[in-house]
Amino acid sequence: MNSQEIIFRGKEVIRIEAEAVANLIHGIDEQFVKAVETMYQCKGRIVLTGMGKSGLIARKIVATLNSTGTASIYLHPTDALHGDLGMVRGEDVVILISKSGESEEIINLIPMFKRLGVKLIAMCGNRNSKLARECDIFINIAVKEEACPYDLAPTASTTATLAMGDALSVALLHKRNFTQEDFAMLHPGGSLGKRLSLKIKEIMVTGERVPKVNENTSLKDVIIEITSKRLGTTSVVNENGILTGIITDGDLRRLLEKTMDIKDLKAIDVMTRNPKVIKQDYLASFALQQMENYKITSLIVIDDSNKPIGIVHLHDLINLGLQAR
The missing domain is CATH 3.40.50.10490 (Glucose-6-phosphate isomerase like protein; domain 1)
Structure with missing residues (x-):
């Protein structure tokens, strides 16, 4: 034949x-x-x-x-x-x-x-x-x-x-x-179950592990905070603990390409205002989708008072086997 x-x-x-x-x-x-x-x-x-x-x-x-x-x-x-x-x-x-x-x-x-x-x-x-x-x-x-x-x-x-x-x-x-939620309850394993059921609060970094600096923190101490927490970013808060911005290691690299004179700079001088945030009750899959949409690697988790309570990183979501839709 x-x-x-x-x-x-x-x-x-x-x-x-x-x-x-x-x-x-x-x-x-x-x-x-x-x-x-x-x-x-x-x-x-x-x-x-x-x-x-x-x-x-x-x-x-x-x-x-x-x-x-x-x-x-x-x-x-x-x-x-x-x-x-x-x-x-x-x-x-x-x-x-x-x-x-x-x-x-x-x-x-x-x-x-x-x-x-x-x-x-x-x-x-x-x-x-x-x-x-x-x-x-x-x-x-x-x-x-x-x-x-x-x-x-x-x-x-x-x-x-x-x-x-x-x-x-x-x-x-x-x-x-x-419903999809019912389906997720019967499929807790694998990327499908996680995509349908896993919430931000179950996987986010919390407590002392959350990188956070005050607006008036020196840039030197900002770098130390980012380095020590190993997430490539830090949230920036005002005197009331309200989130006002974010600084990433990418921001620092771009700053150093422009000037090496950073000794007098503070967090408020280099932070990105109005950062992308998420609430802890959202699905982890939604966080991944947001990161891919905005080409970012992390999201700050805030409470109802707009205070940072956690952070979720792209690598953690990928390691869990999640996939964006």
Whole structure:
């Protein structure tokens, strides 16, 4: 097979699977609504089960549901028949996945689930199958053809099942009014969780570590303050402790390029007035965004009286794995 044939085969797979997903739109009907409502009203967990490739897709749907606020577990059909059925409770909802709707391992579970009194949702490609007939709700995941030329390896069907699982999960997400803040609570690790939840007050430099000088501080002592605090900057305050300016090591370098006569200079003579500031309850990701917008490396954190109470530095945000939007 030459390169052109390889490209053709690859494109053909994408075409078939894209059409399979697009055709699912016709399956978003009252049964879909009933499934979402049933999952929403569930007092227990959503239990998904499937054999083989369907089982792999079931695990992915479980992960999506859990990450969007719906407690879910995967139950292996064979293990269920050998003791794991004990994890299912009457308040649960069970979703059974099978392309044909006739998978023996799945069909064998139906009487057990009915004995427990759980609601059953079938996700399969045959509305006349035993699975579809025996379950309370039927979600159609039928595809016209698999991408496999022999119609054997599940390809388009697994893609369609995954897409339908996403459709259920996202519809349920909206039904629950699940917010970004809710999402962040379930994703505390990684840059995503930090971007959505980490606040300035949790990471800012505070106390004696905050570089701060008075307006009348000599430039020599300003340099000592910047050097000792190792943040490349210092805030400048008046006699009432109110922030009036900022001095960075860049400001000092530019000053020395103009003159070496600095012995009589004070902080007020070289500071930048009206510096960029932030409040401690803002998200850390917003601070990073502000720094990138204004091409600066730090932000002074102020309280409601405009007094500096902390400082947040670009390097600290990057080291935490944050990324600006």
